[in-house]
Amino acid sequence: xxxxxxxxxxxxxxxxxxxxxxxxxxxxxxxxxxxxxxxxxxxxxxxxxxxxxxxxxxxxxxxxxxxxxxxxxxxxxxxxxxxxxxxxxxxxxxxxxxxxxxxxxxxxxxxxxxxxxxxxxxxxxxxxxxxxxxxxxxxxxxxxxxxxxxxxxxxxxxxxxxxxxxxxxxxxxxxxxxxxxxxxxxxxxxxxxxxxxxxxxxxxxxxxxxxxxxxxxxxxxxxxxxxxxxxxxxxxxxxxxxxxxxxxxxxxxxxxxxxxxxxxxxxxxxxxxxxxxxxxxxxxxxxxxxxxxxxxxxxxxxxxxxxxxxxxxxxxxxxxxxxxxxxxxxxxxxxxxxxxxxxxxxxxxxxxxxxxxxxxx
Amino acid sequence: xxxxxxxxxxxxxxxxxxxxxxxxxxxxxxxxxxxxxxxxxxxxxxxxxxxxxxxxxxxxxxxxxxxxxxxxxxxxxxxxxxxxxxxxxxxxxxxxxxxxxxxxxxxxxxxxxxxxxxxxxxxxxxxxxxxxxxxxxxxxxxxxxxxxxxxxxxxxxxxxxxxxxxxxxxxxxxxxxxxxxxxxxxxxxxxxxxxxxxxxxxxxxxxxxxxxxxxxxxxxxxxxxxxxxxxxxxxxxxxxxxxxxxxxxxxxxxxxxxxxxxxxxxxxxxxxxxxxxxxxxxxxxxxxx
Numbered sequence: 001x002x003x004x005x006x007x008x009x010x011x012x013x014x015x016x017x018x019x020x021x022x023x024x025x026x027x028x029x030x031x032x033x034x035x036x037x038x039x040x041x042x043x044x045x046x047x048x049x050x051x052x053x054x055x056x057x058x059x060x061x062x063x064x065x066x067x068x069x070x071x072x073x074x075x076x077x078x079x080x081x082x083x084x085x086x087x088x089x090x091x092x093x094x095x096x097x098x099x100x101x102x103x104x105x106x107x108x109x110x111x112x113x114x115x116x117x118x119x120x121x122x123x124x125x126x127x128x129x130x131x132x133x134x135x136x137x138x139x140x141x142x143x144x145x146x147x148x149x150x151x152x153x154x155x156x157x158x159x160x161x162x163x164x165x166x167x168x169x170x171x172x173x174x175x176x177x178x179x180x181x182x183x184x185x186x187x188x189x190x191x192x193x194x195x196x197x198x199x200x201x202x203x204x205x206x207x208x209x210x211x212x213x214x215x216x217x218x219x220x221x222x223x224x225x226x227x228x229x230x231x232x233x234x235x236x237x238x239x240x241x242x243x244x245x246x247x248x249x250x251x252x253x254x255x256x257x258x259x260x261x262x263x264x265x266x267x268x269x270x271x272x273x274x275x276x277x278x279x280x281x282x283x284x285x286x287x288x289x290x291x292x293x294x295x296x297x298x299x300x301x302x303x304x305x306x307x308x309x310x311x312x313x314x315x316x317x318x319x320x321x322x323x324x325x326x327x328x329x330x331x332x333x334x335x336x337x338x339x340x341x342x343x344x345x346x347x348x349x350x351x352x353x354x355x356x357x358x359x360x361x
Numbered sequence: 362x363x364x365x366x367x368x369x370x371x372x373x374x375x376x377x378x379x380x381x382x383x384x385x386x387x388x389x390x391x392x393x394x395x396x397x398x399x400x401x402x403x404x405x406x407x408x409x410x411x412x413x414x415x416x417x418x419x420x421x422x423x424x425x426x427x428x429x430x431x432x433x434x435x436x437x438x439x440x441x442x443x444x445x446x447x448x449x450x451x452x453x454x455x456x457x458x459x460x461x462x463x464x465x466x467x468x469x470x471x472x473x474x475x476x477x478x479x480x481x482x483x484x485x486x487x488x489x490x491x492x493x494x495x496x497x498x499x500x501x502x503x504x505x506x507x508x509x510x511x512x513x514x515x516x517x518x519x520x521x522x523x524x525x526x527x528x529x530x531x532x533x534x535x536x537x538x539x540x541x542x543x544x545x546x547x548x549x550x551x552x553x554x555x556x557x558x559x560x561x562x563x564x565x566x567x568x569x570x571x572x573x574x575x576x577x578x579x580x581x582x583x584x585x586x587x588x589x590x591x592x593x594x595x596x597x598x599x600x601x602x603x604x605x606x607x608x609x610x611x612x613x614x615x616x617x618x619x620x621x622x623x624x625x626x627x628x629x630x631x632x633x634x635x636x637x638x639x640x641x642x643x644x645x646x647x648x649x650x
Contacts, residue, residue, distance in 0.1 A: 027594070029587065031585055032585045032586060032587035032594055033584060033585060033586050033587065034453055034586075034587055034589050035453065035574065035586040035587065035588060035589065036450035036451075036453040036459075036544060036546055036571070036574055036588075036589045036590075037450055037544070037546035037574070037588065037589075037590075038586060038588040038591075038593055038595050039546075040610040040611065040613075040614050041586070041595065041597060041606075041607060041610060042597075042603060042606035042607065042610065043595070044595075044596070044597045044598055044603055046598040046600075047583065047584070047595065047596040047597040047598040047603075048595075048596060050583050050596055050598050051583075051585060051594075051595075051596030352583065355581070355582055355583045356582065356583050356584075356585070357578055357582035357583065357584040357585075357599065359455075360455035360573035360578070361455050361456065
């Protein structure tokens with residue numbers, strides 16, 4: 001894009017001063033020294049060039065000052081860019097539980113009695129691992145547009161959708177500052193994440209990547225809002241569930257629907273009770289609710305950093321569609337260029353003036 | 362007579378190097394006979410009835426027996442004519458303009474001419490004769506000051522040899538001592554004809570140059586110059602090479618002037634910056650020697 005194709009001026013009235021640039025071309029007697037008889041002086045090419053150069057410098061200097069005053073710039077434009085990939089909103093838990101350590105990769109071989117100590121001594125904080133991986137994930141997908149949102153008791157919008165990965169990386173990095181916050185409110189976070197897709201043209205697949213280690217019981221209005229929001233904005237939900245020690249595993253049992261066991265016989269009652277017991281666990285409850293959503297939903301359980309890496313890679317594989325979006329390029333001001341030019345010209349003029357012979361004495 | 366208080370009018374001594382005709386007594390060697398110191402011959406008292414100069418010894422010695430009278434040559438006064446260039450280039454000068462310097466010279470000449478008993482007249486010219494500055498030859502004290510003042514206060518325009526040609530017409534046929542005061546910033550090819558018209562006079566070319574025009578400024582600089590007469594502009598970047606060229610140009614012009622004048626048995630008198638009466642006296646001592 002050529003920045004000089006269309007130029008606008010913030011103060012076009014200053015262009016009225018442009019005729020001032022002709023002033024140095026007026027031949028004034030004051031500029032010269034009287035000499036009785038030029039014919040006996042030699043012709044001097046360097047002198048002629050100097051005489052021409054100072055005029056040119058003065059004209060150029062005045063022109064650039066006037067133009068700089070007028071404030072030239074290329075107007076704000078928007079460019080359509082096509083990227084491959086998705087619009088991914090990373091919704092990351094910033095609660096204190098995320099500061100807990102993850103199981104080391106060989107946790108299955110460790111004696112369950114010493115597992116707790118092993119985790120304490122060898123594990124890495126969940127949030128650190130998650131940030132690390134997310135950072136790599138963002139790195140690997142330059143075509144995607146990312147947004148970053150933290151949540152704890154409430155949502156914290158960090159980076160809205162952008163393709164400038166450096167900003168996203170910086171946001172992810174900033175998540176590691178300080179300790180986690182006290183509360184986890186998945187519902188509010190999700191609603192805020194969904195709302196950030198409102199008012200945006202649908203230009204490619206949309207993903208909310210929920211990175212958390214715990215679930216929540218959502219009340220009915222929240223569930224409704226999440227359901228309708230996801231549906232209206234056509235957002236796929238990916239839950240990266242970071243499992244800690246003693247956290248429930250979201251297996252088949254948790255994923256199962258309510259048992260079809262009516263009646264009063266003890267077996268059916270038992271089945272219903274078992275299901276209800278499971279339902280009381282926040283994670284299971286959340287998982288079951290997500291499963292009930294009409295929009296796509298994937299769960300990635302991660303016990304160890306390796307699992308998490310696999311999960312992230314999985315998301316990466318799944319989302320690879322071309323994506324059109326408009327990027328706003330803000331107005332660019334070119335007056336600095338002209339000021340620099342004017343300074344150069346004035347410096348040249350000062351040098352010329354310092355060399356000038358102003359009197360015969 | 363308004364004079365600058367810091368330098369009084371200088372006097373210089375001048376004589377014509379040859380005999381001049383004329384009846385008015387003065388200081389220059391003349392051709393007419395009269396009451397002078399210079400003995401020419403004896404004549405018969407009848408031919409020249411001036412008994413005051415009877416030479417008794419010569420009469421006694423005379424073979425013819427005539428009364429002989431000494432006949433002497435009279436020293437004469439001549440008209441001194443100034444031809445002053447008042448073109449715009451004469452208005453140039455770093456400290457004092459060449460016209461001011463010329464005026465100093467004119468004041469000095471007026472003083473000297475009155476002391477010696479010569480009438481002084483002035484003609485001025487730029488690109489044509491300047492009648493406002495014309496002054497007929499007059500023997501008068503204080504005339505030099507008047508002339509000098511009129512020169513100091515005159516306005517200048519572009520000059521040239523045409524004015525000189527016009528002015529010199531008034532001097533033709535009269536014996537005089539002519540001071541041609543100018544900076545000679547015009548082509549010399551027509552000056553020859555002018556000098557031929559003045560062949561019966563003794564012409565002293567007074568070349569007035571300002572130090573600023575003959576010697577370039579000592580430091581490197583960019584000099585935007587404007588010709589005083591034509592208004593042509595030229596910017597010079599003064600550097601050693603150009604300064605050498607400048608000096609060469611001045612020396613060449615000087616050599617040209619000297620060659621031109623010596624071909625007519627004249628010698629130019631140069632004034633650089635200030636008039637020096639001693640130098641002028643010296644000039645005439647050399648000329649009359």
